[in-house]
Amino acid sequence: MAKEKSRFSSSSIWTEKYRPDNFDDLTIGHENLIKRARAFVTSKNMPHLLFAGPAGCGKTTLALIIVKELYGKNRRENFLELNASDARGIDVVRQQIKSFARVHSLGDVPFKIIFLDESDALTKEAQQALRRTMENYTETCRFILSCNYSSKLIDPIQSRCAVFRFKLIDKKDIDEKIDIIAKGESLKIDEKAKSALYEVSNGDLRRAINLLQASASVDKHITENLVYEIASTVKPTQIKHILENSLDGKFLEAREKLFDLMLKEGLSGIDIIKAISSQLTELKISNEKKLKIIERVAEAEFRLVEGSDEFIQLEALLASFGVIGR
Ligand SMILES: Nc1ncnc2c1ncn2[C@@H]1O[C@H](COP(=O)(O)OP(=O)(O)OP(=O)(O)O)[C@@H](O)[C@H]1O
Ligand SMILES: [Mg+2]
Known part of the structure; x- marks a missing residue:
């Protein structure tokens, strides 16, 4: 999977290149979520986690930071990232989880982490299976489940997890991130273009960054019109x-x-x-x-x-x- 390969290496995709990779790099609030995550890392102990919230608001980012801070250089061995909506189906996912979870963690953290993206895409039956898997491997594994709607997950899963609720990113924070990237890439960006990025992305930071990159590939001077043109939406x-x-x-x-x-x-x-x-x-x-x-x-x-x-x-x-x- 290309996504996996790019995770821990530098990337020409800006959402990856500018993804914060430790707690101090997080420019965007979610303060009490970050505080809780830090506490887990410090104590090297955590429950299963459920990250719920809209697209592009920092769920994957926080999960990757937890993993990095917990395991440091051992993270490849101790971390498995899966996508629940993967066409190969839950059976393959379960096989992968099984063979990963069977082997004990490497280093001083007593568990491994499995990050399951789009977990709300699982059918109810698959969720039941996931719940049993979570129980079976509690000794050796912690799950971080990511989803848009926690209500789509069955109660027994929700109640097994500490729930982290993420919110849409507000304009100030999107602007700040855009400024950081514009500086890093030597772009000239108009104030109105920033408003356009926010307007079009609707609080989805990934979308805003992708649009910025697409616009920049046309012109290093980013204007409002360019953004709307690239997004092909209406002003x-x-x-x-x-x-x-x-x-x-x-x-x-x-x-x-x-x-x-x-x-x-x-x-x-x-x-x-x-x-x-x-x-x-x-x-x-x-x-x-x-x-x-x-x-x-x-x-x-x-x-x-x-x-x-x-x-x-x-x-x-x-x-x-x-x-x-x-
Ligand atoms: N706290 C943060 N501070 C600064 N930048 C952030 C933060 N969180 C996320 N980002 C930036 O926003 C982008 C999108 O975040 P991320 O991929 O974590 O979203 P997500 O919630 O996992 O979205 P999806 O539900 O679509 O998978 C990242 O590429 C990263 O550059
Ligand atoms: Mg994600």
Whole structure:
């Protein structure tokens, strides 16, 4: 697995290259989580852990740091990383766990660590099997399970783990990380471009870093436009104009801008619908009107997903905004 190979070596992928690899490098808070993790490392003792939270918020990073701090140079022997959604299925995963867990840990930490990513992708049956595996190898192994939704895991697993809840990264922290990388890579980055990175990534730091890298491969001067272009999403102001025009009854203007976005910038109907719904809060109209718009947007989204023609659906949507705006 390419992912595994890159783990402990330098990498040209920025999410890896700039991944903090000890507690002091963590620029992003999660303070009480880090405190708990440090305590485990100091005492060389820890329960099974469950890391729950949205994508790109630092779960893997913290797990890797725990492993590194616990085992130092012995980490290769004492650490196994698996992905639960792996196509090879849970049986292979169980075999791997078994042969890894059978052999005692190397060095002065009495257990090995198995990091199981996307554990909420496991079926209920697979989770039962995992639970038994966790019990069987309690002596020699600790699990760190990573997932987006802890509620998707069966209770017996949740109750066997100390739960760490991760949050989306806020703008200040994303900005700080972007600045560090921009410095390291000698990029010039506009303030507005940073806002764009945050807007598009929605608190997913991995997405923000990947976008930065993709943008930088086009131009070392990162601008707002470049970011939106690379992300091929709509600039919030563009959508806002379309919405305002259509609410003001300027249907033709709104439609022209809309078709521009779709034809020239290659955005799909669904992209536009999502952008509209995220811009709604910015509009200066009554709540009653907003509710009506939300209803219409949801209907259009449903039709698009069902396979309706996106141009016709979006045109109809804009027309209905005109009626609502009256
Ligand atoms: N505490 C932190 N301080 C600074 N940078 C961080 C921190 N945590 C994560 N990062 C950066 O954010 C990127 C994404 O983090 P990570 O891969 O740990 O997310 P994740 O929660 O495992 O996401 P996923 O659920 O998608 O696997 C990393 O590549 C790293 O560069
Ligand atoms: Mg991860």
